[in-house]
Amino acid sequence: MKTRIHPVLIVLTVLTFLFLLGPLVVIIGSALSDTTYLTFPPQGLTLHWFANIFEISAFTRTMGTSFMLAVGGTTLSMLIGIPAAYALARYRIELPAFLGNVFVLPILIPEIVLGFSLMKSLASGIGLPITLALLVGHALIVLPYTVRVVGASLNSFDFSIEEAAVSLGCPRIKAFFTVVLPNIRAGIIAGFILAFITSLNDVSISIFLTGPGVSTLPIQLLAHMEQFFDPTIASVSVLLMGVTVAVMAVVERTLGLTFLTK
Amino acid sequence: MSNRLRAWLLATPAILLVFIFLGLPVLATFATTFGDPKGPFSTYAAFFNSRFRMTVLWRTMEVALITTIISVAIGFCTAWVVARMPGRIKSLLIIAAVFPLLTGVVVRSFAWLVILGKNGILNNFLLSIGAIAEPLSMLYTQGSVIVAMVYLFVPLMILTLVGVLEGIPQDMTDAAASLGATPAAAFRQVVLPMAVPGLIVGAVLVFTGSFTSYATPQLLGGERQMMMGTFLYQRAMVTFDWVGASTIAAVMVVVTLTTVLVMSKAARKLNPMAG
Amino acid sequence: MTQSLTLENINAHYGTTQVLENLSLHIAEGELVSLLGSSGCGKTTTLRLVAGFLEPTSGSIKLGDRDLTRLPAHSRDIGLVFQTYALFPHLTVRDNVGFGLKQRNISAAERKKRVDTMIERVGLGELADRHPANLSGGQRQRVALARALVIDPPLLMFDEPLSNLDAKLRVDMRVEIRRLQQANGTTALYVTHDQEEAFSISDRVAIMKGGKIMQLDTPEVLYSQPANAFVADFVGFDNMIEMEAVAEAGDAVRAQMAGGVQIDLPKSQFTIPSKKFLFATRPEGLLVEPESTGSGIPAQLGMRTYIGRAYQYHCETAGGIVMANGPQATPLESGSAAVLVPQPEQCCLLPTES
Structure with a gap:
């Protein structure tokens, strides 16, 4: 099959991808630089700045918090989102059409507004502990991902298989766990991991719900940047990119990365 | 148990989560804006009469609009090429677009801090080739914010549009060619109109995303290039003016929802059959 | 134009x-x-x-x-x-x-x-x-x-x-x-x-x-x-039987198939393409008749199905299983012996594939 592409477009595409990947290369380079300031290309090579991450307790502590928060928030959102996605896919005619849109609301409402409102109503208003407010906030912002990605799996699931199991004498709940769940495994894993990275990278919710003693890694990075400008930030960034690579590997193995173009 | 009841029961926890922790707090924020003793709309009057606040609002709109236009242009051209590449190269390019997309906004904005700073890479490069004598102040300008925002949203645009373009069957362009349409005419009369709804969806994502962004304007715009997101944070957490912050929040929600509603309507109108 | x-x-x-x-x-x-x-x-x-x-x-x-x-x-x-x-x-x-x-x-x-x-x-x-x-x-x-x-x-x-x-x-x-x-x-x-x-x-x-x-x-x-x-x-000649022309028999060619079975193919209706050839028929090109009635390819009848205008039989012959039709009026029992009589207008002779 021959389709000719104008050379100008090819050049433009190459430039676009240089633009997309260049800055990330810059970060990796400056994380390796043997200088006390950020520079690129790196002058001398050292892994010192990676070691330094673990010298700064603010980083190690917030890393732990961010990880726990991402796991907790995503799990909570999965526990709530999977039944909803199942109901939407399985009982399409029984539920009003707008219900699907309800779960997209956390995307529609600006995150920063949600963060502010959660802080005002939950943390300040009813005195909910800040960690709990953070957890709820993160569960909320990843809910659209869990419902949508799991929902995509469920939409291509043939529910007559579940009915077959029930007709063979399997109770409905058991049928869900033994027949439905294994067949939408890819969607659940991909949904989990995409939600996880979204939560891990979140700024707009967390910025309002951090306080003395409780902070997340992105917020800590922001704060650190305002005071120091050494390669430690770059090395933390490289670590986060490593997480991204892992996430991409998982998505590729489950739904395939092209799923993200759908 | 009827299917209807079962369906509602399964959906209830999620509905409650959204209602209690999103619906109520956001409504409470809205309510705050009407509770001013000087009258229910006095906070809005104050907002729209304040030159500073209006400057921030217009600046945010401007930055979001420019970001959207540039992202759409770059995204469309790139997606056009990516969609036409053979399988292996295409997957590599998609990986190259997904990687920055899944990398956090702080990391991605930080990269531009390193590049555009006074002692940054770009200044050092320009100095070393003698293009400039003094380092340029590129940070904390509208330009730096827009560059970083475009950087943030181009991957999203590429991925959305690759999906849209791949959704246009080869048969469509073949049919156009068989009827005598040159590649350019087929693009203009068939591909573009069919891509418009997807293009609008992508553009709305970019516009609302940049309109409500926080980390990027905070890092690359600073105080001087205050945008709605950073302004909201400053009012809420620095000056503790929660009524003022709530008003900013309400304006952001109204602008975002209006954009989404108007544009999705436009998308349906422009192409009644592909949506 | x-x-x-x-x-x-x-x-x-x-x-x-x-x-x-x-x-x-x-x-x-x-x-x-x-x-x-x-x-x-x-x-x-x-x-x-x-x-x-x-x-x-x-x-x-x-x-x-x-x-x-x-x-x-x-x-x-x-x-x-x-x-x-x-x-x-x-x-x-x-x-x-x-x-x-x-x-x-x-x-x-x-x-x-x-x-x-x-x-x-x-x-x-x-x-x-x-x-x-x-x-x-x-x-x-x-x-x-x-x-x-x-x-x-x-x-x-x-x-x-x-x-x-x-x-x-x-x-x-x-x-x-x-x-x-x-x-x-x-x-x-x-x-x-x-x-x-x-x-x-x-x-x-x-x-x-x-x-x-x-x-x-x-x-x-x-x-x-x-x-x-x-x-x-492709056009429905479901039966292909390998044959070889062995002799002239007046205005017919005598053809032999596996198992030594011989049939005569009238020259007026068949042109032999080569010494070895394929005898191809549609099911209706082989008429199933009771063994006693005439000459044809001897067969053992297998399953019988009703196809509307006729009965169709799975027939075991020396040349393999073939499908043949029999008249509606006289159904034959499966397991019985029969002869398959070629109907020239529904048959053709083809060169064997090289």
Whole structure:
């Protein structure tokens, strides 16, 4: 099959991808630089700045918090989102059409507004502990991902298989766990991991719900940047990119990365 | 148990989560804006009469609009090429677009801090080739914010549009060619109109995303290039003016929802059959 | 203005796989020729080559005396009806039909006249302002047809145009297609995997396999005189029995099959292609009769099924299992011995494959 592409477009595409990947290369380079300031290309090579991450307790502590928060928030959102996605896919005619849109609301409402409102109503208003407010906030912002990605799996699931199991004498709940769940495994894993990275990278919710003693890694990075400008930030960034690579590997193995173009 | 009841029961926890922790707090924020003793709309009057606040609002709109236009242009051209590449190269390019997309906004904005700073890479490069004598102040300008925002949203645009373009069957362009349409005419009369709804969806994502962004304007715009997101944070957490912050929040929600509603309507109108 | 189509020594490859092998084909002016074969036989590739969506590795394609081989698709001036119809979803019926005229810079007034006439001709007058999504399958098919016809192409091509319609509509539409094609006298190339469709609509049919044309002839000839085992099997000669001519027996040739069974084939009805040959029949070409009645191929009857106009039997013969029909009036029990009497008009002799 021959389709000719104008050379100008090819050049433009190459430039676009240089633009997309260049800055990330810059970060990796400056994380390796043997200088006390950020520079690129790196002058001398050292892994010192990676070691330094673990010298700064603010980083190690917030890393732990961010990880726990991402796991907790995503799990909570999965526990709530999977039944909803199942109901939407399985009982399409029984539920009003707008219900699907309800779960997209956390995307529609600006995150920063949600963060502010959660802080005002939950943390300040009813005195909910800040960690709990953070957890709820993160569960909320990843809910659209869990419902949508799991929902995509469920939409291509043939529910007559579940009915077959029930007709063979399997109770409905058991049928869900033994027949439905294994067949939408890819969607659940991909949904989990995409939600996880979204939560891990979140700024707009967390910025309002951090306080003395409780902070997340992105917020800590922001704060650190305002005071120091050494390669430690770059090395933390490289670590986060490593997480991204892992996430991409998982998505590729489950739904395939092209799923993200759908 | 009827299917209807079962369906509602399964959906209830999620509905409650959204209602209690999103619906109520956001409504409470809205309510705050009407509770001013000087009258229910006095906070809005104050907002729209304040030159500073209006400057921030217009600046945010401007930055979001420019970001959207540039992202759409770059995204469309790139997606056009990516969609036409053979399988292996295409997957590599998609990986190259997904990687920055899944990398956090702080990391991605930080990269531009390193590049555009006074002692940054770009200044050092320009100095070393003698293009400039003094380092340029590129940070904390509208330009730096827009560059970083475009950087943030181009991957999203590429991925959305690759999906849209791949959704246009080869048969469509073949049919156009068989009827005598040159590649350019087929693009203009068939591909573009069919891509418009997807293009609008992508553009709305970019516009609302940049309109409500926080980390990027905070890092690359600073105080001087205050945008709605950073302004909201400053009012809420620095000056503790929660009524003022709530008003900013309400304006952001109204602008975002209006954009989404108007544009999705436009998308349906422009192409009644592909949506 | 209609023109003939000539393909000469076409070779085509997908990567390193050869999909068309030295294919030549001539379609006379006003003639409708079908390419018939199962998927992967090269019929769609041939059509796409003529349309200009693919380039042949070698060979030439001519429309009249215009060489199309290296011409871009949009300059070929061929009306094409797609399997998926490929209607533009964002355009109304009217704009879909007018698309080709617009590319030819025909004035708006003239365009409207021709589009309206064509829409009327395919019976879609009421629906001119609808979008394709609001049409039924049959209506979409008519739009696709109108869109291809309105540009008045010297050649029309159809890529499995009816495969997405239900059975009844399929028959109606193929009559419609034939009617319009003949009324315009347009040369046409028609691709299908449906034998009945190809035979009913075509002047000639090319049966394809593995990138080659196995036989190209009128439906009547293909049906009664297949040239080789592949075509014979394709047109329903389900039974193939290997035979060898062993002797002359008056005005017949004595042929012997496995197990030493011999039958006489009258020279007036059979031409022996070679010493060893295949005796091919449809089930109705072998009449099942009780063993006592006559001479034929001895068989042991297996399962009997009722097929409406006759009974059909699985018969075990020395040459293998064959299918044969027996009269409705006298059903025979499975397990009984019988003879299969060849009915010359439903049989043919083929050279064995080398």
